[in-house]
Amino acid sequence: MSEARRTTVLLAAFEGWNDACQSATDVIRHLVATYESTEVRHIRCDGYYDYQVARPITCNIQGRRRILWPQTTFYDITITPELHVLAQIAPEPNYRWLEYCRESLHVAEEFEVDRIITLGAMFADCPHTRPLPVDVSDSTCQCSMDQEYNGPVGIPTILDAMACEDGYDTTSMWVSIPQYLGCDECAPATLRLLDHLSMALGVSLDGGALVGKAERWRGKAAALMRCNDDLNAYVKELERAYDGESPAQDMPPFNAPQAEQLVKEAEEFLKDCGNSPA
Template identity: 20%
Template sequence: MHDPAELYVLTEDADGVPEGLPLVAGLTGFADAGSAVSQLNEFVHETLDGTLIASFDADELLDYRARRPVFTFDQDHISEVTPPRLSLHLMRDDLGQSFLFLSGFEPDFQWQRFTEALLGVARRFAVSSTTWVHAIPMPVPHTRPLQVTVSGNRADLIESLSVWRPVTQAPANVLHLFEHRLHEAADPVAGFVILVPHYLADTEFPDAAVTALSSISSATGLIFPTDRLREQGREFLLKVEEQVAGNHELSRLVGTLEERHDTYMEGNPLPSPLTDQDGQVPTADDLAAELEKFLATRRLDDDA
């Protein structure tokens, strides 16, 4: 294996980073239901003060044909090409507390080497804990608070916040590998999986970002100014409710999801909050079709 440290370049500001800060991570590119991670990254960089600490080599890690850079055409010439970025920043929360934030694209290549590079970064800055988030689509109702599944070795977080604890296999995120290595080393780590209503998975669902930030706060004590996101979430759900209220079939489908969710949360020994005693998941084809109208309307409103 080539030297993992060659995958990234530290900036001059890296020397001034204090040891013992928490590391927070969210990488896009896989199962980002509700655009939870995308919104998290945008929120942190646009809302909080930060300093670039390290940049990772996209030419080594990225499949450009799968995630092509965006270019700007200005009348008769290319004025700008914006490549995807994967970077580490020193950030400050709403109270001025410092933390390290890893954001950007999930690598397509060299996962083992990239993980070794992250482990090296964690050792260099003596991070106190690692917290990362991602989101997956699940048959749960939008009328209930978003829930999370917690992995890692933070028993306090798992006991207090993890509502669904399956034994299953699923496609991995590169941060699953990083978490696994941290767990083996007994370094504090928590991964939060946000369970997003499957019929809203392709939208930019503000509550998914709020849940991501709340989860990070629970793990780290960091404070984020989420009032704007929460207001956007209320407006978003009002529009969804308008669509559901006007259609009996949609109301029935959402009601079924609510009943199964509530039964599970009350402690009924179902195998998961997603199925009935026969293991059947209710179809949401009709719900998704109707909501397409709402989503198209929302996109038009956003463009106006």
């Protein structure tokens, strides 16, 4: 009896403009930490990065000073014996996107990838009190965001388009994060992407520590709402729009200085919560 053929899915996420609150790249970090994983390939940084934007980092490793340059890392992650994820994580390149994507697809070809999934996260006018929206599109079906959006795109969109042209089955997933809760991490957004990734792969991926982190994030956001009447009123308007009780365009405008102040207050509040004992 012949062995079942192993399926390999390339999962790509990029730090920077496409990665609000690190929610997309945190999916890959979570998978690497949760499942058996091995670094298998790298794409060198030379020619792809502006080092005044993606700066090298100095650190001490086993007593020796090292310079760590921005680079692309590929991990082979064993989800099941029959399903592997080839995870690609990197800062978004500054230069030569077409060449970078071609090099990425060469790695996909080398590992006999069957399908390519790109992840992204963006700030949006959505309430944290509802399931965070996830827009999913694939080779045969565009989501509403794809059909309505006209404007700048990031490297996930370019990689997705080039992979589609090369004949790969492709899927793009983008999670929306409340713009008024600016913070370093948003575990609910990462968990939402992980849930949709589970559906796409046909397996139940382990949420692990993300579940508890998401609950703590929601608790901090709820506490912030109780302390800020303006934010509370704004979230109620977002809830009504989300629930379809009123069109989003009918919401009262939220001017830039007011929004900026709320984000600043939220960041300070969540930072204080993060520094306090659990």
